[in-house]
């Protein structure tokens with residue numbers, strides 16, 4: 277698993293999101309500062325700065341607001357996981373950080389199909405992009421240990437339009453190692 | 458091109474739900490005919506015209522605008538689906554058929570045995586029920602291990618498999634799968650709740666209330682909904698009749714819910730017919746209530762003529778006040794209930810009040826009903842709201858009852874038990 281700190285989410289991921297949302301190409305991005313924070317040049321007004329700000333903007337541009345959650349509660353949960361994505365998933369770099377993230381998520385997803393509960397949202401999309409490099413490296417045993425994360429990840433990677441050029445992570449559906457529930 | 462046509466069924470038929478949910482996904486346009494005068498279950502489906510199109514005479518039955526006719530609920534759901542729901546490869550299509558058949562062969566029989574007696578539409582047999590419970594446990598176990606690694610039953614999207622199995626489990630989850638029974642089946646629960654919350658399911662099923670306490674066989678309810686089996690018998694019936702009756706009684710155990718619905722049908726028309734005449738004339742009271750002063754005329758009239766033997770008074774309180782956000786939505790909740798209870802107007806009267814304001818409200822009311830029992834279980838239409846309220850029978854002789862009747866009928870008073878100010882009231886009459 278990656279040991280060095282990863283660069284924050286950037287322009288590449290925004291391009292994936294644009295394509296998934298069915299937006300025409302043409303948004304112009306720049307980066308700002310040492311951490312290469314993405315900036316979106318808009319025609320009117322000042323540019324938008326920051327990955328999550330731009331991601332939310334793209335969703336609205338595509339008129340898919342439901343991806344940000346429908347009820348107030350859903351919206352809050354989506355925000356919560358987007359923040360988790362940036363601070364914990366992108367911020368963490370050690371093996372231990374990764375282990376804790378997977379453990380947290382595994383518990384959380386035991387009784388939920390999507391991060392916001394019952395509905396597919398931007399949180400699922402960006403968490404999938406953010407965790408792809410982690411999931412690719414998991415052993416079969418680890419995938420089984422984090423069964424709920426695996427089931428969720430596999431579902432999201434099959435969601436129409438999400439995976440694109442990213443590699444398909446293989447999950448074995450029968451129990452290999454554990455007998456326990 | 459999306460299918461368009463008409464679905465014949467009786468109201469709230471879970472078999473019909475399969476096609477209706479599938480249509481939500483595919484965009485098929487389905488008109489539902491489920492009540493008179495357009496479709497009268499037990500009569501329309503026995504007419505030569507119907508039988509010509511649907512020789513089995515059962516519902517649901519589907520007639521396309523182009524004249525294409527098909528019966529059997531699974532076939533109808535298949536027909537109104539799109540390719541995603543049916544499975545786009547041979548393998549996924551086969552797996553979908555597998556689960557559809559599994560639902561009919563492994564879920565529906567034990568589910569019916571267990572649930573129907575609790576609805577008062579089938580005899581209770583302890584041994585059969587216990588056996589059915591174990592079968593349900595086994596089936597849930599099978600589904601649970603499958604859904605451990607799967608989000609939906611087949612592939613990574615909702616298919617006819619999910620629609621069919623959810624509908625087959627619906628009554629179980631509503632009536633008997635109380636939290637402790639369903640708790641071990643985490644994966645089934647997750648999948649089931651997620652399906653229920655997909656907009657396409659919600660559009661057909663509405664809010665589904667999962668069982669909180671396992672419903673038990675209700676002998677009284679059963680007797681009330683079985684008019685054909687317990688004819689009023691003053692004297693011993695002549696021999697011949699008795700024979701006929703025995704013949705009828707024999708296949709009773711096999712009766713499915715539809716025939717039961719049929720059996721209950723005449724009762725539904727006038728569920729109060731069996732009650733002795735009452736001196737209290739509801740219409741007279743309603744006239745007074747509508748046209749004259751409540752405090753000085755209607756209320757005294759009410760207590761003067763009220764017949765505690767032929768009528769009962771109930772206090773009903775909405776069980777989920779925390780869900781009441783916007784005032785106008787709460788009002789719709791009340792008026793919606795009144796509409797669904799339309800057929801009860803001759804036998805009931807109520808004042809239901811919304812207290813409080815947005816995000817801090819409660820709903821409660823005082824109901825007057827013909828007879829000593831709540832009539833709701835007698836008709837599926839009436840059951841929609843019934844379970845959302847806590848019902849408490851009032852003792853008409855008690856001071857509490859007098860106060861409640863006075864305050865609720867008058868829309869004025871302390872409303873001591875409420876603790877929120879009066880917002881608005883609605884009268885069911």
Ligand SMILES: N[C@@H](CCC(=O)N[C@@H](CS)C(=O)NCC(=O)O)C(=O)O
Nearest residue numbers: 472514515516517529530531715716
């Ligand atoms: N396997 C059939 C069952 C249909 C069925 O039993 N329909 C009942 C209503 S639930 C019916 O129409 N019964 C009328 C009768 O038997 O006369 C399906 O799934 O459509």
